[in-house]
Amino acid sequence: MSEIVTSPPPVPAAASKVSMAAGEFTTAQKVAMAVLLMANFTLAVDFSILNVALPRIGTELGFATSGLQWIVTSFALCAAGFTLFFGRVADLFGRKRLFMIGIVLLGLSSLAGGLATAPLPLIIARVGQGIATAMVTPAALSLMTTMFPEGPARSRALGLNGALMAAGFTTGAVLGGLLTGAVSWRWAFFINVIIAVAVAVVAPFVLREPAVGTRPKLDVPGAVTITLMLVALVFGIDNAGHAGWTHPGTWGPILAALILFAVFLKIEGRVAEPLVTPSLLKRRNIGWGNTAGLLAFGTFTSLVFLLTLYLQEILGYSAITAGLILGVLGVGTVLGGLIAPKVIGRTSAKTAIVSGLIVQAVATLPLAFAGDSRAWLIPVLILTFLGGVANLIAIVGYTVASTAGVPSDKQGLATGLVTMSQQVGIALGTPVMSALATGVVATTLLPGLQFAIGINAALALGTAILISLFLHLPKTRAMADA
Template identity: 45%
Template sequence: MAIDSQTPATGPGTAAPSPAHPPRDTRLTGRAKLVLFVLCAAQFMVALDFSVLNVALPTLGADLGLSRSALQWAVTAFALPSGGFLLLFGRVADLFGRKKLFLAGLALFGTASLLATLAWDPASFLAGRALQGLGAAVIVPTGMSLLTTTFPEGPQRDKALGISGTLLSLGYTTGMVLGGVMTDTLGWRSTMGLLVAFAAVVLVLAPRLLPESRTPQRPRLDVPGAVTVTGGLLAVIYSLSSAAQRGFGGVDVWGTLLVGVALLVAFVVVESKASAPLISLPMLRRRTVAWGNVGGLVTFSMMSVVIFVLTLYLQEILGLSSFETGLVFGVQGIASAFAGTYAARLIGRFGARRVLVGSLLGQGLFIAALLGIGTDSGALLATVAISLASMCHLGAIISYGVTVTSGVPDEEQGLATGLVTTTQQVGLTVGIPLLGVLATTQASLFDGVRTVLAIDAVIVLAAAVLVAAGLGLRGRARA
């Protein structure tokens, strides 16, 4: 069901607008705006959860009795299910109803957040975090597929994805700033309580506003595919999360990583023979799906590394306080929001593929500009460069989402958006273990930071060239 402010709803005997000639008007009806608000609020809530707890971890650990080495589980307990189950729930939503699953995910997320708020020991807190991650694994792909099936392909969907991408970026940045303020004034439990309130508001509004959406047919769920891909993603995310804390030296880290890769290879084999595959391999052979997700993986993973090493640089080398560091990232968030207001227009004018490649080039160049920082000064340069890089980063987020989902039929939108959101989660997970460890293991932290920034910039620029070639930027196709 698509909400279009200018085009009559399609139905029996009514021709749908041709994707090749989408309506150019981006104006939305009042109801469409409310639907967009509900879906974006849910995405913002999940993005907030990724970062709002980070600065509260030392206080939380002291209160609940979590050792410093065990604090990583406050993050890992959320990351494992939120990344591991995304593809599965994206497909389940296609088959059994996206709205129903979205509401169930909201209820689970809110209940889990309440458990984390009231936690009385480490076990209860970590259980709450794990259930939050499971709820997020339901909310993110179902919310995205509801968005792409509600708003018709063309300027309206581009605008909706632009707003969603902006709030995703703002949610992550807001969480970093808000987490510190709330922890200092109200205590760490307030960060989890905020998520309870968010979930409650969205859960009240969503049933009345969102349309039900599902595929017309209900084929069997690909159980072997679900088991192998979920197990593979869980193993890979666990190993990389562990590596971020302890490095790659542990046998369990390598062992789990190898198991994860083996399961993902088995998944590809299973899908090639399944009658009703969880993932359509022909879909993965589409240039827009394959190379769009490559661009998304690089932009997420490499920006997470930059934020990580800049936090170390600002606090441990320049000596900025947590509040001052938060202000730097606050400026970054404002710049991202500004970019979000123009991304859809750029996509409408130049096409999503061109905007994706251009955004990756800009992100890489502004990350390279960070190499000009020094040991005595550099806060201003860091603020300006990270803000400009983040503007390009947001352009890449929005354009890769449009690239991947354009031209995909409604019955496969949950799968396409599941791939998009899985790319996001894996990108956020792999960057710091792969590169961030270089900054903390060298003799000089400053030299480590500069080394990581240089490698990061090269990877992003190389990805821009590869994605441009892979997408075949010829002609005037919009996506």
């Protein structure tokens, strides 16, 4: 910890090592963690805070109905598309520096969004928020992983981060409805400004990172190619939710993404200093860990979407009431984030992923039989709470697994991959489940929702089986450079 906390005297340093072994934080670490968690929670809220407010925004600013999707899509494209690039930039040019730039950009773009009086300025503001998310999230996560060595303290830090980010996604839906109904949707932006200013004032004094040695060159061709690939992939997936999977605007970008990925692999095999070291991707804990994360996020965030439709369209609750009901799920995710480090400490990150996904599947499957009676509300509350706990245990497990054994100078890249799998999972899950719910079962909505929820449970179970078979964790806590 001497590279993180400024030169402590010998006795406190020894005490610090003991506390880290027990999973405890020093005072300096607690303050730094509070700053990083506040930033990541805010960014997670931004993924969903405007969803309920879209009709009101469209009316006030003159959006065409078909154009409202771009308020969400422009953010998701940039947040997912640039995250791997900025994860590597954090390694090369400084995580703290990138974190600060991202926070300032978040504050400025949020202020612009809150003051917007026409569609174009609002879309530009959302692009700024998306790029800020791609900067801050991997930088903050890599600051956490380099702040703590592998073990209980890191697991606890990642557990808290996972809990707050998952809770932030649910909180965004509730908060967006409350702000839109009670004050104005503009406060969904202005709150970010207040938080960004607070973080920007405190962060320079509490965040530390290891000294960087020789800086390798940035692989510009690889960075451009992978960024275009991710943007094309997320655009195609997002478009599927609006135009269907057979539309050229869906399969065209997805096909382009596959071609760009093949080009990216060829580039990485030829350049002297690749953006993604091939040996890093060959590690099973990274490849399979991120696969687990993508599907964990994809299944559960899409389940929130399906249950929102169920509560409003089938049971007849208002949008705000439905959001408050799903707040129980948010409580479950927070509890899961607190439990996860204990599960990992007593077993392993792999066990946490597998057991979490199995319990999630078991909690989700009964919802596939939910009927049109409000008597189903109590079972929905109980099952989503249990599913939220289990999902966060799996998510923290995949974060620990996907950063295990990675050297300090590549933690930004590793956490960039973690963030990318998270954001692509969020972008992928909802369109897929939406297509299953509305396009596969052709009669009424309820059978479609039941079918989609059943597939959702099967995906969680199938992922658990694959991870149990193919994920292998590093045997040692420190591995040689990739």
